[in-house]
Amino acid sequence: MRYIKILCICFCFLSVIAQAETVDGWEITVQKLQAHQKFLKTVDMEIYTGDTVLKEILHEPQKGFLYITVDCTINRSSSDGILFDSALLTLKTPRKSYTRLTRENDFLSEYDISTFPYLKVKKGNHHGTFLFEIPVSENQNLQLYYKETPLSVAP
Numbered sequence: 001m002r003y004i005k006i007l008c009i010c011f012c013f014l015s016v017i018a019q020a021e022t023v024d025g026w027e028i029t030v031q032k033l034q035a036h037q038k039f040l041k042t043v044d045m046e047i048y049t050g051d052t053v054l055k056e057i058l059h060e061p062q063k064g065f066l067y068i069t070v071d072c073t074i075n076r077s078s079s080d081g082i083l084f085d086s087a088l089l090t091l092k093t094p095r096k097s098y099t100r101l102t103r104e105n106d107f108l109s110e111y112d113i114s115t116f117p118y119l120k121v122k123k124g125n126h127h128g129t130f131l132f133e134i135p136v137s138e139n140q141n142l143q144l145y146y147k148e149t150p151l152s153v154a155p
Contacts, residue, residue: 084126
């Protein structure tokens with residue numbers, strides 16, 4: 001009976017781990033996909049007098065839009081094969097495809113969120129967050145793709 005309980009616990013734990021998809025030799029794992037209406041952080045800031053004041057850092061998408069963050073890990077031990085190009089990761093809705101926001105719009109580091117490298121990578125283990133901006137009305141039936149391959153997203 002004890003072994004059955006342990007087996008059930010292990011099975012339940014494994015069922016929530018994201019499944020890696022392999023594309024061009026890259027194992028791609030998507031940990032979570034999350035919608036944000038805004039990013040807000042309050043920080044202590046020292047001003048010229050030596051006093052400390054609270055400052056809010058706020059980033060909001062355009063009116064009628066929201067941010068989608070995607071935590072992703074890629075891995076390949078061999079340097080043979082095709083480079084991983086993060087620009088080829090797209091978020092598709094039933095009506096349109098979206099690419100990650102450009103480097104100029106990258107503000108996630110202000111919220112201690114590490115972004116995925118913007119470079120093409122040849123091998124190794126890389127982890128980071130992708131940022132998309134989509135209309136609020138499109139926030140359903142979202143599917144993440146690398147090239148033309150759909151990626152599984154952990155629940």
